[in-house]
Amino acid sequence: MSYIIPRFRHPCTVPNDIGYTRQDYEGALSTLCAGCGHDSISAALVQACYEMSVAPHLVAKLSGIGCSSKTPAYFLRQSHGFNSVHGRMPSVATGAYLANRDLTYLGVSGDGDTASIGLGQFAHVMRRNLNMLYIIENNGCYGLTKGQDSATADVGSKTKHGQANVFSPIDPAGLALNIGATFVARSFSGDKAQLVPLIKAGLHHPGFALIDVISPCVTFNNIPASTKSYTYTREHMTAADVVDFVPAAAKYGADGAIDVKMPDGATVKLRRLPDHHDPRNRAAAAAAVLAAQERGEVLTGLIYIDTGRPDLHAMLETTETPLRALDEKALCPGARALDAVNRNAR
Amino acid sequence: MEPTVTEDPEYFHKVVNCQYACPAHTPVPAYIRLIAAGRHTEAYMINWEANVFPGVLGRTCDRPCEPACRRGRIEKDEEPVAVCRLKRVCADLKGDVKSLMPEIPKKKNGRRVALIGGGPASLTVARDLMPLGYTCILFDNQKRGGGMMRSQIPSFRLPEKVLDEEVGYITDMGVDAHFNQDVTSMKEMLARDFDAVFVGTGAPRGRDLDIPGRQEADKQIHIGIDWLASVAFGHIASIGKRVIVLGGGNTAMDCCRTARRLGGEDVRVVVRSPFKDMKASPWEREDAEAEDIPMFENHVPKEFKMKDGKVVAVMFEKVRAVYDDKGKRTLVPAGEAPVVMECDDVLMAIGQDNAFPWIERDIGIDFGKWDLPVLDKKTFQSTLPKVFFGGDAAFGPANIITAVAHGHQAAISIDIFCRGKNLSDRPHPAVTLVSQKMNVHEWSYSNDVSGADRFAVPHADRKKTLKDMKMEVELGFDVKAACAEASRCLNCDVQTVFESGRCIECDACADVCPMSAITFAENGAEDDLRGRLNAVSDNRGQTLFVSPALPTGRVLVKDEDVCLHCGLCAERCPTEAWDMKKFLYTAPKTACFKKTETPENEAA
Ligand SMILES: Cc1cc2nc3c(=O)[nH]c(=O)nc-3n(C[C@H](O)[C@H](O)[C@H](O)COP(=O)(O)OP(=O)(O)OC[C@H]3O[C@@H](n4cnc5c(N)ncnc54)[C@H](O)[C@@H]3O)c2cc1C
Ligand SMILES: Cc1ncc(C[n+]2csc(CCOP(=O)(O)OP(=O)(O)O)c2C)c(N)n1
Ligand code: SF4
Ligand code: SF4
Ligand code: SF4
Ligand SMILES: [Mg+2]
Numbered sequence: 001m002s003y004i005i006p007r008f009r010h011p012c013t014v015p016n017d018i019g020y021t022r023q024d025y026e027g028a029l030s031t032l033c034a035g036c037g038h039d040s041i042s043a044a045l046v047q048a049c050y051e052m053s054v055a056p057h058l059v060a061k062l063s064g065i066g067c068s069s070k071t072p073a074y075f076l077r078q079s080h081g082f083n084s085v086h087g088r089m090p091s092v093a094t095g096a097y098l099a100n101r102d103l104t105y106l107g108v109s110g111d112g113d114t115a116s117i118g119l120g121q122f123a124h125v126m127r128r129n130l131n132m133l134y135i136i137e138n139n140g141c142y143g144l145t146k147g148q149d150s151a152t153a154d155v156g157s158k159t160k161h162g163q164a165n166v167f168s169p170i171d172p173a174g175l176a177l178n179i180g181a182t183f184v185a186r187s188f189s190g191d192k193a194q195l196v197p198l199i200k201a202g203l204h205h206p207g208f209a210l211i212d213v214i215s216p217c218v219t220f221n222n223i224p225a226s227t228k229s230y231t232y233t234r235e236h237m238t239a240a241d242v243v244d245f246v247p248a249a250a251k252y253g254a255d256g257a258i259d260v261k262m263p264d265g266a267t268v269k270l271r272r273l274p275d276h277h278d279p280r281n282r283a284a285a286a287a288a289v290l291a292a293q294e295r296g297e298v299l300t301g302l303i304y305i306d307t308g309r310p311d312l313h314a315m316l317e318t319t320e321t322p323l324r325a326l327d328e329k330a331l332c333p334g335a336r337a338l339d340a341v342n343r344n345a346r
Numbered sequence: 347m348e349p350t351v352t353e354d355p356e357y358f359h360k361v362v363n364c365q366y367a368c369p370a371h372t373p374v375p376a377y378i379r380l381i382a383a384g385r386h387t388e389a390y391m392i393n394w395e396a397n398v399f400p401g402v403l404g405r406t407c408d409r410p411c412e413p414a415c416r417r418g419r420i421e422k423d424e425e426p427v428a429v430c431r432l433k434r435v436c437a438d439l440k441g442d443v444k445s446l447m448p449e450i451p452k453k454k455n456g457r458r459v460a461l462i463g464g465g466p467a468s469l470t471v472a473r474d475l476m477p478l479g480y481t482c483i484l485f486d487n488q489k490r491g492g493g494m495m496r497s498q499i500p501s502f503r504l505p506e507k508v509l510d511e512e513v514g515y516i517t518d519m520g521v522d523a524h525f526n527q528d529v530t531s532m533k534e535m536l537a538r539d540f541d542a543v544f545v546g547t548g549a550p551r552g553r554d555l556d557i558p559g560r561q562e563a564d565k566q567i568h569i570g571i572d573w574l575a576s577v578a579f580g581h582i583a584s585i586g587k588r589v590i591v592l593g594g595g596n597t598a599m600d601c602c603r604t605a606r607r608l609g610g611e612d613v614r615v616v617v618r619s620p621f622k623d624m625k626a627s628p629w630e631r632e633d634a635e636a637e638d639i640p641m642f643e644n645h646v647p648k649e650f651k652m653k654d655g656k657v658v659a660v661m662f663e664k665v666r667a668v669y670d671d672k673g674k675r676t677l678v679p680a681g682e683a684p685v686v687m688e689c690d691d692v693l694m695a696i697g698q699d700n701a702f703p704w705i706e707r708d709i710g711i712d713f714g715k716w717d718l719p720v721l722d723k724k725t726f727q728s729t730l731p732k733v734f735f736g737g738d739a740a741f742g743p744a745n746i747i748t749a750v751a752h753g754h755q756a757a758i759s760i761d762i763f764c765r766g767k768n769l770s771d772r773p774h775p776a777v778t779l780v781s782q783k784m785n786v787h788e789w790s791y792s793n794d795v796s797g798a799d800r801f802a803v804p805h806a807d808r809k810k811t812l813k814d815m816k817m818e819v820e821l822g823f824d825v826k827a828a829c830a831e832a833s834r835c836l837n838c839d840v841q842t843v844f845e846s847g848r849c850i851e852c853d854a855c856a857d858v859c860p861m862s863a864i865t866f867a868e869n870g871a872e873d874d875l876r877g878r879l880n881a882v883s884d885n886r887g888q889t890l891f892v893s894p895a896l897p898t899g900r901v902l903v904k905d906e907d908v909c910l911h912c913g914l915c916a917e918r919c920p921t922e923a924w925d926m927k928k929f930l931y932t933a934p935k936t937a938c939f940k941k942t943e944t945p946e947n948e949a950a
Contacts, residue, residue, distance in 0.1 A: 006860045008421055009861065011421055013862075034917065034920045218920045230852055231897070
C-alpha cells in the first residue's frame, strides 16, 4: 500500500516572507477520490496561503460535513480546525469569531452542507457580515453519501446513478447578493489562475467573502448529462474579469484595470472583459448573474465587492481586544454591572 | 513544442539518468532493486551481461552514473545513490553464476578473430563473440590477462582474486590465449589467416618530463605506470622514505598510496594546476588524503636537484591559474620564491600516450592526430576493413567501462563484417515497458523512497592496510547497509507513462506531485514553456515531456528532471491516464545471450 507523502519537494522551492516553504502549508494525504475537484481547491488554498505568507497558526479552518468539509485536514496542517455538524459551520464560525477576532477564518463547505441542510445558517452568517472567507466546493450533489442531488443541481441535470433533477436550483452567488454579502465570487476548481487570486482577495476582504467554486465530483457527478462536470463547466464558463491580487507592499503600474483597495493596503486588480458589469455595482452584479443563468452560462470571477461595510464586530461595537484575551474580571464585571445593563433595558 | 515521441527508446532511456550515463548502459535501477530484494545472483547477471566485470567495476569504476544520478539533485546537499559500491555487493554475495552464462558451441563457425592486448576491451570482444562460435586468439605481452586492470590498479583497491575470477569467466570460454607474447608486427598478424583483427593494446606509454636533472637522476625517477606495473608483477617491493609524486590524476593517487605501502613515509603529491582542476576522482583523492598524503597545488616542477650523483630535491615554481573568457587556462608565475622539496624518489604520473610502433604505416591503417588510428566512431573499424580498435587504443586513455562499451560495439562490427553484411546495419536496443500496477494504491516496486543519507562504505583498519600491499582497503557494504543504500534509489526506470486521450484535465496529478513536475499549459517554444512551468526548469539535459493537445487546447508538460517516480500522479489520476511502467533498456550487443526474459521480469 502506498499511502505516502514523499519527504522531498522541488529543490528550488524557496521560503516565503515569513520563512515558511510551501510544504509548511500542506496537510495530511487526501483520502478523497482520485481526481476530485475538492483536492484542486485544497492545492489552490495551499498556494494562496504560501504566496501570501499567511501565518498558519493564525488561521482557523471550519467546516461542516461532506467530502468538501473533510478537506481542511488536507491543507494547513498547522492551523486550528473545527469539523462541525452538517450545515452548522456558520454558527460555530460565529462563536469562534466573536471569541477571537484576531484569527483569519476560513470556512469550507459543500453545496449540500450550505444550500440544502445548511441554508438557514448560510443566510444568517451573510447578514451578519462575519469576517471570513467561505468557500463552497460545489459539485451539485452529496458526494459523501454517494451522489444524491443537492440543492444546487440544475433542472435536468443527472448524476451517475440518478434521474434528471426536477427542482429549481439555488444559486449561492445570486442568494448571497440578495442577502447582502459584501464579496461574491465564483470560480472553478480546474482554473487555478483565477481561483488563487480570488482566494487571496477573499482572505483580505474585511467582511464576509463567498467563493462558490464549481468542483466536479468525478465519482458520482462527472457524466455527460451533468451540469457540474469538468467538461460542461469548461464549455459553459464565462469570466467576468481577469482577477489579479496585489499585496500591499508590491508596486504596479496603471494599466487600465479597476483597482479595488483593501483596508490593509492590498489591491484587487480587475481587468474587465467587454460587456461585463462593474463589480462595485450590486444591482448590475445581480443582473449579470441572472443574465448568465438565462444564457445557460456559468459566470465566474469577482461578481461583487464592497469593502466599506462594517463587519460583525463593528456592528456590535465590541471591544478591539479579542474576548478570549480578556480576564475574568473584564468578562464578568459582577452583579452591579449586570444591574446597570438590566436597568437600561427596562 | 512537438508532442514527445515516447516510442523512441532513447526518450525513456534518458530518464534513467544512471543507465544513460553508463557507457555500457547497465540497467542500474533493475539491479539495485534485486539487491534490495537480496537476489544477488540475478543482480550480478544483469551487470555481467552489460558490463562484463561487475566485481572489478564495483570497486574501481569511474562511475559516470553517480554524478548523473537523479537522487543527487532532488534536494540540496543530497548525494547520489552509491551505484558503484552496490555493484560490488552483488559480486561479493552472488551464488553460482557460471551456469547462467551463455554456452559455448562445440562446433565452431569457422571464423577466426585475433585479439591483440588482453585488457577489458579485448576480453569483452571475446565474451561477445565466443558464444556465437567464433574462434578467438588473444595475444598479450603480460603474464596474465586483464591488461591495466592487472598491471596498474593496485591490489589494495582490486584484489587479484576478483580480477582472476572475472577474467577467468572469459578465458574459460575457450579463448586461445597467448600470454607473454609481444606483437611486434601488424604486417605479420595480417599475413596469418584471421578473418578480423581487434587491437586492444591500450595506451601503454607514460609521459616523461624533460627538465634539468632528468637524465642524470634516472635511477630515482620512475614513470608512474611502469613503476606500478613493476610493483604489480613483483619486480619492485620498496621505495625511499621521502617520495614526491608529480601529477594530479588517478594514476598519481595509485602511485602515492602504493608508495606509502612500500616504505614511503613522507609521500606528497604535487600538482601543477589548482586543486579544482585536478583530474583525480574526488573519492580517490579523499582516500589518498586519509592515508596522510599531503597535496600541493600550483607547483610547476622546474629542476631535479642533484648531490653526489643522486636526486636530493625537486625545485618548483609557484604559479597562478588565469582563465580567459573562453575558460581556457594558462598558468602564470606567481612571482614567489621557488619551492624546494627534498626527496629520495620521484614518481611521474603526468599522463599516458598511445604508442603503436608495431603497426607498420604502409599497410592501409591510417593514423591521424596524436598518432591515433583513424576510426569510424560507431563501428570502430579502421581504414583497413578487417582491423578494428577499441578501449584506450581507440581514442586515447579512458577507463574500464569505456573499454567494455567499445568492446561490445567492436564485437557487433566484427560479427557483421565476418557475415559479409553492412556495418551500419546495427542491432537495435531491446526495450520492454510493463505496467507495475497491482492495485489502486499498490505498485510492484517500492515507491516510498527512503529519506536516508548516502551510506559510506566501511574501510579496514588503516594501520593494517598501510602495512599490507595486498589488503583491500574497502570492506564493502554488508547486507543490511546494502539494502538501506539500495532503498535510496528512486527507480527512475519505472516511467510515468501518459496517455493523453484519457486525460480529463482535472489537475489531480499536477496538484499531488510533490516535485511540482507536472504543468498544464498553453503550448509554446521550449524556452517560453520552461519559463511557465510550475517549478524552475533549467536542466536542459533532461528532455521535457509534452503531450499532444488536450481537449482545452492546452498540453500537459512534465519536467522529468527531479521526478521521484513515486507514482502519486498515477495514483491520483481518476482515468488511469498515467501509469507507472517499468522500462527495461538492453543496449545492443551481439546475439551472445539467448533472448530469454530478464530474471527480474520473470519473477515479477
Ligand atoms: C594507474 C592507473 C589506474 C587506473 N585505475 C582505473 C580505475 O580505477 N578504474 C578504471 O575504470 N580505469 C582505471 N584505469 C584505466 C584503465 O585501466 C584503462 O582505461 C583500461 O584498462 C583500458 O583497457 P584496454 O582494454 O583498452 O587496454 P589495457 O587495459 O591497457 O590492456 C592492453 C593490454 O595490451 C597489452 N599490449 C600492449 N601492446 C601490446 C603488444 N604490442 N603486444 C601484446 N600486448 C600488448 C598491454 O600490456 C595490456 O596488457 C587506470 C589506469 C591507470 C594507468
Ligand atoms: C445532520 C446530518 N444529516 C445528514 C447527514 C448525511 N450527510 C453526510 S454528508 C451529506 C451531504 C454532503 O454534501 P455536500 O455538502 O455537497 O458535500 P460533498 O460530499 O458533495 O462535497 C449528507 C446528507 C449528516 N452527516 N448529518
Ligand atoms: S465522492 Fe465525489 S465529492 Fe466525494 S471525494 Fe469522491 S469525487 Fe470527491
Ligand atoms: S535514483 Fe536510482 S535509478 Fe535514479 S539515477 Fe539514481 S541510481 Fe539511477
Ligand atoms: S512520479 Fe508523478 S507525482 Fe511522483 S514526482 Fe514523478 S511526476 Fe510527480
Ligand atoms: Mg456536494
